[in-house]
Amino acid sequence: MKLILLSGGSGTRLWPLSNDSRAKQFLKVLLNQETGELESMVQRVYRQLSEVVAPEDMIVTTNRAQVDMLRSQLGNIPIVVEPERRDTFPAIALACTYLSSSLGVKENEIVGVVSVDAFVDAAFYQKVKELEKLVTLTNAEIGLLGIKPTYPSSKYGYLIPKHHAEYMTIEKFVEKPSEEAAEQLILEGAYWNSGVFAFPLGLILNKLCKKGFAIKYEDLLDQFSTLPRNSFDYEIVENLTEITALTYDNYWKDLGTWNTLTEEMSQQVIGNGGLSDDSMNTHIINELELPVKVLGITNAVIAVSADGILVTDKPASSRMKDMLHEGLFSRPMYEERRWGWYRVLDVTKKEGREVLTKRLCVHTGKNLSYQYHYHREETWTIISGLAIFIQDGVQKLVQAGDVLQIPPFSKHAIYAEIETEFIEVQIGSPLVEEDIVRITLDWDETLSSYN
Missing domain, CATH: 3.90.550.10 (Spore Coat Polysaccharide Biosynthesis Protein SpsA; Chain A)
Structure with a gap:
């Protein structure tokens, strides 16, 4: 079968x-x-x-x-x-x-x-x-x-x-x-x-x-x-x-609504949060580092992510789909990827140019694809970990505190020797997935030549 x-x-x-x-x-x-x-x-x-x-x-x-x-x-x-x-x-x-x-x-x-x-x-x-x-x-x-x-x-x-x-x-x-x-x-x-x-x-x-x-x-x-x-x-x-x-x-x-999903959750608080003793049958799911505290609210769900904040009475949560308006999902603010995850920290637009700030985590032994962009420049600031950074065929070891400048058309990738996090600031327009041009790279050969 x-x-x-x-x-x-x-x-x-x-x-x-x-x-x-x-x-x-x-x-x-x-x-x-x-x-x-x-x-x-x-x-x-x-x-x-x-x-x-x-x-x-x-x-x-x-x-x-x-x-x-x-x-x-x-x-x-x-x-x-x-x-x-x-x-x-x-x-x-x-x-x-x-x-x-x-x-x-x-x-x-x-x-x-x-x-x-x-x-x-x-x-x-x-x-x-x-x-x-x-x-x-x-x-x-x-x-x-x-x-x-x-x-x-x-x-x-x-x-x-x-x-x-x-x-x-x-x-x-x-x-x-x-x-x-x-x-x-x-x-x-x-x-x-x-x-x-x-x-x-x-x-x-x-x-x-x-x-x-x-x-x-x-x-x-x-x-x-x-x-x-x-x-x-x-x-x-x-x-x-x-x-x-x-x-x-x-x-x-x-488990299609917050009401039914929370019935099967094993804990009332996931992430950085706290409930008062009189907050009965209330759940907090918080994906951000900011603390969420709930006092005296019963039978509710408080869900917090980079995409937004929801506070709902549990039976009312089934109406969530009715409230969603055009454009709410225009840009996912958090995604898991095959190499790790990213979270959007800030999006601004000034003088016809967009500025997008992300925090990315590349898991040990994983890599971002070798790529370049037509319409944007990027600045990466390594905040933790140890990784091999490749830019236009040149490799170097990077760690916390290193700042990497990536102009348009510059081919680049990163491979995490140990789990690596960095802040990425994109500047340009439009900042879209279609502006990523991926290039085939033999990672086994590349990493063996580095070692």
Whole structure:
């Protein structure tokens, strides 16, 4: 069985910790009971799945903005990068062509699809593995995993069974009904649709062929923008007749709002903060070094990051998406990258020129790419660590107190011998990602020649 892990979303409901590149699944707020360290939802899901499926049998599909963060948190898992966001059907279709043409997976092999942002017990993923056997045994077109509802929700789709024994056959779907309709569906024995799928790889390849699309990965990449902007449920599942399902009656939760997320956090204060004794059921999540103190406030969330500050009553936190206005995510103020992280400290604009100040951390043994810029000059001030700085082919050792001047068109990179932090001041216009020109550099050869 091959598993496709879906990683997407823009993180609007968990602002200000989440942003356009750091969606909810990357927030390190959950406790790993085995290590005692904080982990993110994607790390938790990957850890749980690794107990059921071999890591080499998993791939992730995501958008460009999340690639570095996935590399940082999961390592070298294969990643299928969507050229643009087009919902779950295009994402899954592209991943299936990658499995077929790049990895040589046969059309009759079962493929599972799971999201990386569910909060479940490890037993849930045993059910995912059981779906593989069920689809093979019943010759079903697709297998689903139904969740026993705990309340009438309008956020989920519902599976209506027509037969229920060791497994279900599905009569119909109801996608996101009203709460009143959901209550009646639950009385009739309906289950939540968990968004977990299992199907023979050929199901999707045949669907693409019938619609006139390529089934080779590189070719479908070129056609990606023409794929239907549709969910996998609407495009595939609702058009099938031979559908089977397993049920899961234990703990399953979507941590999509601050209210639900804080229910699963192991500590009330993360970061530099303090609560008075009468601040009951209140959580502080602070990513800045400035202290946050809360006195006499109950049932609230105070979330602080470089992107902003949120103070909300917990039930009201579900309205977060309604308050977000155009331009809020125009520039992520904090990002994890494959080499470390950066935080924006200040952004100003004077006389037609922008000045952007960042604090960057490059982890031990990691490097920034060898690159140059057309429209900006940079000044780096090393504040800690030890690193090799390369500028226009010349290498030198840098440490705390060193100041590095990088004019436009000057090729430069840095490799951290030990974890290195520095302040970067960019001056120019426009200060955009498109002004980075990356150059291939053989780091093994470069570092060996230095040593």
